[in-house]
Amino acid sequence: xxxxxxxxxxxxxxxxxxxxxxxxxxxxxxxxxxxxxxxxxxxxxxxxxxxxxxxxxxxxxxxxxxxxxxxxxxxxxxxxxxxxxxxxxxxxxxxxxxxxxxxxxxxxxxxxxxxxxxxxxxxxxxxxxxxxxxxxxxxxxxxxxxxxxxxxxxxxxxxxxxxxxxxxxxxxxxxxxxxxxxxxxxxxxxxxxxxxxxxxxxxxxxxxxxxxxxxxxxxxxxxxxxxxxxxxxxxxxxxxxxxxxxxxxxxxxxxxxxxxxxxx
Numbered sequence: 079x080x081x082x083x084x085x086x087x088x089x090x091x092x093x094x095x096x097x098x099x100x101x102x103x104x105x106x107x108x109x110x111x112x113x114x115x116x117x118x119x120x121x122x123x124x125x126x127x128x129x130x131x132x133x134x135x136x137x138x139x140x141x142x143x144x145x146x147x148x149x150x151x152x153x154x155x156x157x158x159x160x161x162x163x164x165x166x167x168x169x170x171x172x173x174x175x176x177x178x179x180x181x182x183x184x185x186x187x188x189x190x191x192x193x194x195x196x197x198x199x200x201x202x203x204x205x206x207x208x209x210x211x212x213x214x215x216x217x218x219x220x221x222x223x224x225x226x227x228x229x230x231x232x233x234x235x236x237x238x239x240x241x242x243x244x245x246x247x248x249x250x251x252x253x254x255x256x257x258x259x260x261x262x263x264x265x266x267x268x269x270x271x272x273x274x275x276x277x278x279x280x281x282x283x284x285x286x287x288x289x290x291x292x293x294x295x296x297x298x299x300x301x302x303x304x305x306x307x308x309x310x311x312x313x314x315x316x317x318x319x320x321x322x323x324x325x326x327x328x329x330x331x332x333x334x335x336x337x338x339x340x341x342x
């Protein structure tokens with residue numbers, strides 16, 4: 079991987095899953111050719127851990143601030159205000175991880191949409207990209223984006239595993255990319271076929287570590303360096319070199335996450 083510099087646009091290496099190996103795994107990531115990790119927040123409990131890691135690696139790990147949809151409950155208001163209060167305390171590379179998730183539970187559907195809408199407004203006010211989590215909720219997510227202002231918003235549909243029809247809807251939003259991770263390597267995944275409808279100009283690379291490890295690590299804790307397996311799969315899908323995948327994904331990532339001060 080020498081000479082290639084890869085950006086992991088979505089990684090949760092600050093979570094307890096990685097204790098006490100964070101420093102070791104970051105060194106392995108750097109040795110593999112990764113020079114940037116973007117770290118989206120989850121909820122109130124993860125903020126301190128995430129920021130502490132970013133402070134240890136200020137030129138390598140860059141934080142986002144947001145409130146994950148699966149953390150939303152009926153009494154979300156106080157939590158959301160607390161997350162918002164962090165926005166003025168330091169620089170972030172994005173608003174995330176935000177969105178709507180109706181896969182596990184639809185109980186708080188209305189509240190999730192309200193929280194998502196408010197955080198989209200933060201991104202407009204601060205001119206920051208959004209990292210969007212959507213699961214069984216494309217209609218809700220797309221409706222909210224258009225309601226708030228599709229022409230003012232930009233970012234990434236994180237962990238994109240949508241249908242060909244959903245990809246076409248995302249492509250109507252010219253300022254959004256899709257985040258591709260280990261799912262594209264899964265044996266029964268249709269994602270590779272769906273991606274034939276677009277090209278590398280639409281794609282950024284991510285791990286979502288500790289989740290969604292690529293083959294041959296599926297079922298194990300995901301680690302940043304495993305992102306190379308996803309990059310290799312995209313090279314196969316598009317019949318281009320690994321270097322071209324990494325270079326194009328990097329350019330796409332930096333066009334979205336403008337606060338990450340890195341060279342192309």
